[in-house]
Amino acid sequence: MARELARRSLPSGRTARVVMSEAADGDMAVGGPENILLSQCHALAPGTWTWLEQVHGTSVVEVLEAGGGAGTAADAAVTVASNAPIAVQVADCVPIALLGCDGVAVVHAGWRGLRDGILERAAHALSAITDGPFQAVVGPHIGACCYGFGDRDLDDMADRLGPAVRGRTRDSRPSLDLAAGVEYVLDTLDVVMAVVDGTCTSCDERYWSYRGTGTTRRQAMVAWIQPEEG
Numbered sequence: 232m233a234r235e236l237a238r239r240s241l242p243s244g245r246t247a248r249v250v251m252s253e254a255a256d257g258d259m260a261v262g263g264p265e266n267i268l269l270s271q272c273h274a275l276a277p278g279t280w281t282w283l284e285q286v287h288g289t290s291v292v293e294v295l296e297a298g299g300g301a302g303t304a305a306d307a308a309v310t311v312a313s314n315a316p317i318a319v320q321v322a323d324c325v326p327i328a329l330l331g332c333d334g335v336a337v338v339h340a341g342w343r344g345l346r347d348g349i350l351e352r353a354a355h356a357l358s359a360i361t362d363g364p365f366q367a368v369v370g371p372h373i374g375a376c377c378y379g380f381g382d383r384d385l386d387d388m389a390d391r392l393g394p395a396v397r398g399r400t401r402d403s404r405p406s407l408d409l410a411a412g413v414e415y416v417l418d419t420l421d422v423v424m425a426v427v428d429g430t431c432t433s434c435d436e437r438y439w440s441y442r443g444t445g446t447t448r449r450q451a452m453v454a455w456i457q458p459e460e461g
């Protein structure tokens with residue numbers, strides 16, 4: 232079932248929270264805001280969520296209130312608003328949350344988005360609305376064990392994201408290590424990886440995996456800022 236990956240008390244008295252769903256929590260894939268399954272969402276985080284129309288691009292949406300910008304074509308969201316959950320849906324791609332001094336971001340990062348700079352764009356957008364230092368929370372994604380990748384594409388990724396992205400599958404074929412790519416980018420941004428859940432979505436039955444089974448179902452990472460109690 233859903234697990235809290237991070238909970239951080241902020242200087243403002245508010246609390247940043249990051250929760251990751253599993254297959255057992257239900258399908259978090261949505262085609263648009265009208266399809267949001269509210270009962271499932273509410274079990275994980277309160278209020279109306281901001282979902283994104285994820286396109287493996289580099290657009291970031293700033294969310295000003297609960298549900299703001301829902302359905303926007305973007306692959307990351309940032310907010311400093313209380314009780315305005317922002318979510319990304321994944322089934323192999325890397326879900327990443329960034330926690331700032333008084334704000335949060337969520338990022339959907341597949342190989343294309345990572346290559347094209349979605350993580351840098353999200354960190355930049357977050358730094359425009361809150362101070363650092365930032366910490367990153369990395370959720371379950373497909374591991375190098377299961378992510379066979381063509382040689383030529385792998386060369387391109389290694390040029391962009393460093394040699395550590397060159398992995399090997401369990402049967403010794405060249406593969407892409409997405410986590411290594413994420414770590415490389417975070418390093419250039421001076422962002423600490425505070426929490427890393429390296430579970431492979433293809434190996435582990437608790438998660439949906441597009442590469443593993445071709446499913447259209449998705450798990451969600453959701454982040455929000457809880458107001459001060461009382």
Ligand SMILES: [Zn+2]
Nearest residue numbers: 376377431434
């Ligand atoms: Zn695996």
